[in-house]
Amino acid sequence: MLDEMLGFIASNTMCVLATTGTPACCSSGRLPIPHCSLMAYVSIEGGVTLYMVTSKDSRKFLNMQEVAQVSLLIDDRHLHASALHSGTKALTVSAIAELQLASDEYERARALFHSVHPHLDSLIHQPESALIRLTVRELLLLTDSETSFFEKIA
Template sequence: MTDTINRQVHTLIQNGRHCVLATANNNRPYCSLMAYVAASDGAAVYMVTHRHTRKFGNLTGNPAVSLLIDTRDTPRPRALTLEGTCFEVADLSEKERIYGLFLTDHPYMHAFVNHEDAVLIRIDIAAALYLDGLVDAHHVSFPEKTQ
């Protein structure tokens, strides 16, 4: 993968604010529109959900996910399909730091994030398919992470 493609993938992850999260349970896919913030290295994204949702139940049973980030409303449409693994963030200092970043980017979600049922999740990205236009596709692998 070229440095240019690396930069474009990183920029798309960093500049995005919303994505489609695909989960699955018993071979039944389920998609959710999600707000997110990216880790500084672009190798993980953080989201907030609530425990008593279908999405969280799916993640608990099957942590493998796919995300779609796109720029469909720009003159140069690009799309990024990410594959990754989801983890609940348990570390209190990490949660506080990420919640602060999250609410800076998504202040309208204050009540949602501060709800007693809220859960912070991290998705470690393993691979990506970057589409620059309709046919210019690039497969990208991310370094393996340990939790």
Template sequence: MLEKMKDIVKANDLCVLATVSEGRPHCSLMSYISDEGGHEIYMISHKQTRKYTNLLENPTVSLLIDTREEEKGQRRIYIKALTVSGEFQTIKDPGKKDLIRAKFLKRHPHLTDFLNDPGAEIFSIKIKSFQLLDGVKDAFFETID
């Protein structure tokens, strides 16, 4: 089941990022890419946003990734909703950051201007666990070491 969960992460590129600061939740629709192993998710944000401030104050996050685009119409009962729990990390290594930027541009060419903005920051979410709702009643939970 863990590989199925990682496959959902790798097959998609849009999620909802939930952050919390001072007890106040905040959600953001985010473009993302993942590493090959399905252990890390990479995103970009302006450093002057509420979400980025929240990440710096509380690195624990939750992401929602789903398959609603694949399961339209009568197939909605087959939608899979994957909740990813993880931890925000900055990326210090300039070489790694450049590699991620190149991969991000390949997957999301419409974000070129955003990625080139000096106020934008690429960051990582290290995945800790998954909860998959497969359809309306089948739920599965997996942790990553």
């Protein structure tokens, strides 16, 4: 099942990223509120490593500076538009975010991101943008409303 889950990551390029910060990063002084963002991504190493681009002053980037643990939702609902919900799969991914990449990794990731998402070139090349690496730790695949599979990556 792990191979199917990683293949699901590798065969997609869009996800919802969920982050949260610590109370110190929240201006309200209350408990942090989870923040979700639709994100483009690229994957390597069979789906175990993902890269995303975001602005360094975005809430998600600031949250990841505080709390590196993130969650992603990747689904295939776009394949089932004619029969809504029929056969849709959803994968929840727990990952650790790394915000500082070595220059050689940064350049390789940027080239890969450009090859998959050329429409985001202007974002990639902005000085206030950051390339983020996500390392997958846990996967939860739902194949229907009653069937789920969990895998942990060592």
